[in-house]
Amino acid sequence: MKEYGVFDILGPVMVGPSSSHTAGAARLGKIASEISGGGFYKVEFHLHGSFAKTYKGHGTDKALVAGILGYSPSDEELRDSFQLAKDKGILFEFIETEMEYAHPNTAKIVFKYKDRPDFYITGSSIGGGSIIITDIDGDEVEFTGEYPTIILKYKDQKGMISKISSILANHEINIATMKVSRDGDNATMFCEIDTPIEENVVEEIKNIKEITRAKFIL
Amino acid sequence: MFNKGSELLDLCNKENKKISDIVIEKEMKLSNSSLEEVIGIMKETFKVMEKSATEALNKEVRSVSGLTGGNAKKVEEYRNSRKTLSGVFINSAMSKALSTSEVNASMGKVCAAPTAGASGILPSAILSAKEKLESDDDTTIRGLFVAAGIGEIVAKNATVSGAEGGCQAECGVAAAMAAAGIVEMAGGTPQMSLDAAGFALINIMGLVCDPIAGLVEYPCSLRNASGVVNALISADMAMAEVESLVPFDEVVEALYKVGKALPESLRETALGGIAATPTGKELSRRLFS
Ligand code: SF4
Numbered sequence: 001m002k003e004y005g006v007f008d009i010l011g012p013v014m015v016g017p018s019s020s021h022t023a024g025a026a027r028l029g030k031i032a033s034e035i036s037g038g039g040f041y042k043v044e045f046h047l048h049g050s051f052a053k054t055y056k057g058h059g060t061d062k063a064l065v066a067g068i069l070g071y072s073p074s075d076e077e078l079r080d081s082f083q084l085a086k087d088k089g090i091l092f093e094f095i096e097t098e099m100e101y102a103h104p105n106t107a108k109i110v111f112k113y114k115d116r117p118d119f120y121i122t123g124s125s126i127g128g129g130s131i132i133i134t135d136i137d138g139d140e141v142e143f144t145g146e147y148p149t150i151i152l153k154y155k156d157q158k159g160m161i162s163k164i165s166s167i168l169a170n171h172e173i174n175i176a177t178m179k180v181s182r183d184g185d186n187a188t189m190f191c192e193i194d195t196p197i198e199e200n201v202v203e204e205i206k207n208i209k210e211i212t213r214a215k216f217i218l
Numbered sequence: 219m220f221n222k223g224s225e226l227l228d229l230c231n232k233e234n235k236k237i238s239d240i241v242i243e244k245e246m247k248l249s250n251s252s253l254e255e256v257i258g259i260m261k262e263t264f265k266v267m268e269k270s271a272t273e274a275l276n277k278e279v280r281s282v283s284g285l286t287g288g289n290a291k292k293v294e295e296y297r298n299s300r301k302t303l304s305g306v307f308i309n310s311a312m313s314k315a316l317s318t319s320e321v322n323a324s325m326g327k328v329c330a331a332p333t334a335g336a337s338g339i340l341p342s343a344i345l346s347a348k349e350k351l352e353s354d355d356d357t358t359i360r361g362l363f364v365a366a367g368i369g370e371i372v373a374k375n376a377t378v379s380g381a382e383g384g385c386q387a388e389c390g391v392a393a394a395m396a397a398a399g400i401v402e403m404a405g406g407t408p409q410m411s412l413d414a415a416g417f418a419l420i421n422i423m424g425l426v427c428d429p430i431a432g433l434v435e436y437p438c439s440l441r442n443a444s445g446v447v448n449a450l451i452s453a454d455m456a457m458a459e460v461e462s463l464v465p466f467d468e469v470v471e472a473l474y475k476v477g478k479a480l481p482e483s484l485r486e487t488a489l490g491g492i493a494a495t496p497t498g499k500e501l502s503r504r505l506f507s
Contacts, residue, residue: 006245009369013266013329016322017434057283057433059325079325
């Protein structure tokens with residue numbers, strides 16, 4: 001039996017109207033934007049299922065845009081996000097689409113840059129304001145953003161997993177889940193941890209020479 | 219710790235405590251927080267509730283879709299200006315519930331209780347009871363903890379999602395939570411709180427979820443208004459020492475079974491009930507074409 005806390009029942013405090021179509025959408029946009037690392041000039045939102053059908057009435061569109069600007073589901077700025085994006089010079093577009101085998105509330109968020117190729121993230125709003133990220137630029141993943149998450153790309157070779165886990169262990173950081181996928185010589189690691197990590201640990205991991213890309217969502 | 223209403227009652231009786239005491243203690247343990255921290259978060263939550271319940275009383279708040287809005291203000295003006303049928307107190311409670319509903323549909327800030335769709339019921343019930351009983355802040359905040367405790371029990375043993383259990387699981391459970399909370403505020407016993415919660419669920423058992431165009435607006439806002447009235451009368455019945463023949467836990471189980479028995483068309487899919495009326499379908503067509 002799942003344990004509920006008082007504020008699971010009286011909460012979340014959120015901007016309406018719908019925890020899955022508004023609050024979840026804002027969260028999805030926010031986490032996607034954190035993973036992207038910013039610097040984009042345009043964002044395309046490809047909406048699937050119920051997101052595609054009802055996004056206007058639920059303010060899913062405004063919530064997604066607010067999310068990529070860094071606002072949280074409880075920020076009242078959600079309502080005015082289109083204007084806020086304009087003020088920042090960020091363009092956005094909504095495209096209704098169909099994705100095979102996708103959860104009804106799914107969005108593929110494509111970030112466009114002037115100086116580098118597009119980068120995309122796919123995720124779904126799975127109810128009660130919770131989300132799940134399922135694809136990062138072609139890497140199949142599964143994480144909720146509820147825990148601090150480390151995403152690493154590196155040249156695959158023996159000992160990498162133990163190298164990273166021992167750095168975390170040395171700093172007494174608990175690993176909640178870890179998933180590694182391989183594509184030829186390259187590997188991608190997703191690691192959810194129990195507590196946020198300090199800057200020096202981030203540096204220590206970044207300094208492992210095999211790592212080609214590191215992202216920390218803390 | 220408690221999973222059922224009966225276990226909550228046992229704890230109250232054994233330790234000679236109120237429901238709010240038990241719920242607060244459990245929350246402190248679960249979240250590893252101090253009493254001040256837990257009370258502090260609840261006070262912040264209550265502020266959001268107060269604001270949403272009063273925001274649309276004096277100004278017309280329209281929904282994002284344009285489908286609904288302005289009714290909280292209408293009811294508020296009506297109860298101030300004319301002789302009402304159900305009385306000033308009931309009308310005032312309804313307008314507050316409508317207010318939160320309308321704020322929610324306009325992309326304003328609310329506290330889901332237990333969901334965003336049913337978020338108007340608890341704030342209005344607590345505020346109405348606070349006014350009527352002239353409760354102090356501590357008593358009021360405790361009412362919210364009682365409500366949360368009841369919600370936890372239903373979430374564990376049944377569901378608080380319209381897609382799973384129909385509107386009885388959202389507006390029904392919100393009314394049950396509110397009823398139990400205001401009974402403690404009024405000085406009722408733990409048993410009376412549970413009886414009141416049971417009455418509220420029994421009163422709307424079977425209520426379907428059928429929002430027009432799938433938007434959390436209509437009939438949702440109406441059910442927030444009727445939901446708070448349900449909470450108030452259920453609490454009054456319990457305070458009058460009307461006893462529930464069927465214990466709360468069994469009522470919750472019945473609610474769950476009824477929810478499971480509802481066809482999918484009546485569980486938030488907008489394919490049945492009010493959503494599927496000719497007018498409901500026409501409004502949906504107009505909104506999304
Ligand atoms: S009708 Fe459905 S969406 Fe509306 S409040 Fe009830 S359960 Fe929620």
